[in-house]
Amino acid sequence: MGVAGPAGPVMDRDEVDRALARLGAEHEAIETSLLALQDHAGRRLLEGAELTGLTAERWTATEASITLLWAYFDAYTDALHSARRVRSRRRWSSREDLVELTELLRGAGVTVAGSATATANAPTLMAGSGKLSERFTLADLVDRMNELYASSLDMVVAADAVWSALPARIDLLAAELQRTRRLAHSVGVRPGEHPAGDDLERITRSLTALRAEVISDPLAHWVPAPGSSAPGGGRPDTTTYDRQARALEDVRREIDAVLTVRQDAEQRLVRLRDLLSRADRTLAEARSARGEVLAKIAASEVPAVSGPPTVLQEQLATAAEYRRHAQWHRLSPLLESLEQKAEEELLRARESLTAVTAPLAVRAELRGRLDAYRAKVSRHGLAEDPLLVERYDAARRMLWSAPCDLRVAEQAVLRYQHTAADLLNPRVPDEDRGGTP
Secondary structure, three states, X not given: XXXXXXXXXXXXXXXXXXXXXXXXXXHHXXXXXXXXHHHOHHXXXXXXXXXXXXXXXXXXXXXXHHHHHHHHHHHHHHHHXXXXXXXXXXXXXXXXXXXXXXXXXXXXXXXXXXXXXXXXXXXXXOOOXXXXXXXXXXXXXXXXXXXXXXXXXXXXXXXXXXXXXXXXXXXHHHHHHHHHHHHHHHOOOOOOOOHHHHHHHHHHHHXXXXXXXXXXXXXXXXXXXXXXXXXXXXXXXXXHHHHHHHHHHHHHHHHHHHHXXXXXXXXXXXXXXXXHHHHHHHHHHHHHHHHHHHXXXXXXXXXXXXXXXXXXXXXXXXXXXXXXXXXXXXXXXXXXXXHHHHHHHHHHHHHHHHHHOHHHHHHHHHXXXXXXXXXXXXXXXXXXXXXXXXXXXXXXXXXXXXOEEHHHHHHHHHHHHHHXXXXXXXXXXXXXXXXXX
């Protein structure tokens, strides 16, 4: 070290040689990075694209940054060559050489001139300073180049990542969309006639708009990684794409359901006709049974039996028409509705038959109970008991005559049961039971 000058203490020969070696390595690394940036596919695409929105704004600044980068690199190269020339004058540099080298290597002697457009557009650099040139030390110049390179590469890598990921996926989804549209048309799913057809039109418009936006403004679909300082840290934003993919999948499922209807429509129509026919027969049986109940059972409320609903038959005829004309998209929801209604109609008919025939079931139960008790007393040799015979005959006449009053008949059966129980289990007086009175 010698006496301090404007650039600080004068460097010795070893310090100069080490600094030149370090700066030479930095020069080579920076040149390699700049050439790689120049040849980057994303940068070439950005140069040729018609950009809009955020990407257009960022690319204007990035182009200015790249222009300044090369200006800085040229100034850095010239300064390094100048220092090498001074060092190569003599094997053992003189005091004057070392002072000059110290100024070149450590002093703010590197002047960079830039165009007004470049300096105005480049971020965080000379914009707003009112200067068309600036002086740097070599270390400051390297820091500036690193800053410009990182921001430029970040923008280029982000745009290239979006272009590499989204357009191809959108094109694949669009191809699948076209196949789905053709299949939809084959089964009658068309815009204005079926909701799925309207959905296909909406998805088509959304994908077309999305692709155009991705091509012209890729950075609008880029999500930077939080806290990441690495160039290109982040991922393409696939939110809109994913939403349209899910919508198309929903439409595909709807069309699959329509295709399933086309395949088994006749079988389902046959089953529907059978269900409605069984419901009609059950209702007819209920109406016939109601007449029998009214004739045979007295003092009993018998519910009315409604006729078969004609609307279901009309809808069934409409479903058959849809099948004949291959209107599968209309047949599908109609069949689902009819199947549910037909099941409900058959259940209603069965419940109606059960409700109507309930008095006959009660009479049958009373008859069975009366005969069961008579058989029981016969096994015990009490069938000819006068009281039992009298009460049996009274109950039997009520149950086997028409009209039958169920309430009176039930009381007669109960009297016979009680009489039979008393004879089968006679009460023993207290004095005959043994033990102490």
